[in-house]
Amino acid sequence: MTTIRREVLTLPAAPLGPDNPLPPLRPLDEAHHIDERDRAGLPRDMARQVDYEPLRSLLPLRVRDGYDREREPREVDALVIENDRLRATVLPGLGGRVASLHHKPTDRELLYVNPVLQPANFALNGAWFSGGIEWNIGATGHTTLACSPVHAARVPAPDGGEMLRLWEWERLRDLPFQVDLWLPEGSDFLHVGVRIRNPHERPVPTYWWSNIAVPEDRRVLAPADEAWLFGYERRLRRVPVPSYDGTDRTYPLNSTHPADYFYEVPDGRRRWIAALDEHGHGLAQTSTDLLRGRKLFVWGTGSGGRRWQEWLTEPGTGGYCEIQAGLARTQLEHVRLEAESEVSWLEAYGPLDAAPRGEWHAALRRAEDRLEAVLPRDDVDAAYEAWLPYADAEPGQSLATGSGWGALEVLRTGWKLPGTPFAEDTLGDEQRPWLHLLRTGSLPEPGRHEPPGSTLVARPWRDMLETTAATPIAEYHLGVAQWHGGDRAQAVRSWERGLKTAPAGWPLLRCLAVADREDGHHERAADRYTEAFDDLCERLREQREETDVRVEDAQWTAVAAALGREAIEALLAVGRTADARAVWQRLRPATRARGRFRLTEAELLAAEGRREAARAVFDEGFEVADLREGAESIGRLWARLGDEPLPARHDFRMRPDGG
Known part of the structure; x- marks a missing residue:
């Protein structure tokens, strides 16, 4: 019988810390843009979806950058669903991530399991961590829910047992979604039913990619002879599979640089992807046909990719790659979801044994034949049809609670969303002022x-x-x-x-400073940032005098750090190093000691012409916990300070030209 139970995991984890309190007004820092030279050669439907309402802002969310790299043992709530064949461990407080999928008869772990919980700046809104299976909804990139709680409950399953339902309100596109996980009796495959609903009276762009981390010493198989290759130089081009430039790229360790391979799976072909080790053991993912895309992401063997692998876990841990499945050919596209409609499909994850080596089509036939033997394509379609009537089943016992944003939207609209209740008792402090506005008009x-x-x-x-x-x-x-x-x-x-x-004028002054900077009025932006930071410091001084205690609240520490960092950046941009130094000196010592601000200090010293002192910051060592995926700021600053090669500990470059 399938069982669902609570469990507590203890693993080394860095705390998330407070979110950045400043609204993200500047354009989205997103690496997945196509070079204009490549657009003309895209298939018509692909080009249309690439241009269809790409995300341009993180609002209404905030950036999650308050974490550090100081890990210590922490308890993490987990939900375990298992039968006599499989055990899946789910983290409802971290986006519903499937952290582990263990095949009991062979005692094999089918996923890459990260032994630590280390946030890093890979999600659209910052904090993300590697490993397991993540559910990416919203827009191009890792979901904003990567490190956020989702609702979870027991629900009746199609075979009479139980399902684990996860659901939440996706705030970038304002769409409710659900993920139902169950294990049919005797099944070696975890079944996953997914539904995204558009309750609005207008079409909405949507996006979905299921992202599966697996060990990188594998061969990745997918039924395709071509792929769309996208790298961090932002070029998108069609390449042959399995080999191009004389190298078989279906082995992740055969690539030098990080890259995405979006497989061109022919219409009518079964949708699947697998990662198998040299002995032919590994994981397969398959789905109903609606989930058309399949992808391989590799870190590559270059110094930047290796450094990122270490950064996301701990030294000595095996590397990983990602196999993925999505609604479109590539992750550069968004799909139109019509007004008052929904989209749904079924996925299945389980063990696969098939010899991966040798000629490409022969390896594909072996894997596909084996997959058909253990999980026929017709059975996947039948499981989807059996699940559909249960998608609206009302949850039973609550197992975890997500955010109150869905409840607020349901109160505003009166929408009926069977199967995914957003109860009023989930409303919290974040929603309270907006509930007041909704009910009173003020x-x-x-x-x-x-x-x-x-x-x-x-x-x-x-x-x-x-x-x-x-x-x-x-x-x-x-x-x-x-x-x-x-x-x-x-x-x-x-x-x-x-x-x-x-x-208090600082919140408004900061917004005006961003507007000035975006409009090219850099001197005025610097003036307003200076005024905003002065005002903030004055407000904090008044608080200390009124309360007779030092204001050390985490939210105010985060405000001062975020505003100070932006102010210094704006002042350095116009050459006002003395004013930038004045802001720096008023930051708290604990803030200045953080890795992000050690880099800022080195940039400030370099701007002051103190190159040796800036080099000394590098020599003393620092770690920028929230370094952005694809960021090259460290390498650029290092190049300004001398001709020596960039030290390996600071080499996060992901482009073939080295950034």
């Missing part, structure tokens, strides 16, 4: 010594902000929503109005 002022909370930017919320009383906090949030909607001039006017009567 937005409450934050506490005297509280920074403003996050902003809701969808059009219905913006409409409410436009009709509420024009208080400083309302003007602040309205400006953020207008900025997100593309009405920048109106956003600036809202922030300027709010600034006239705001008891």
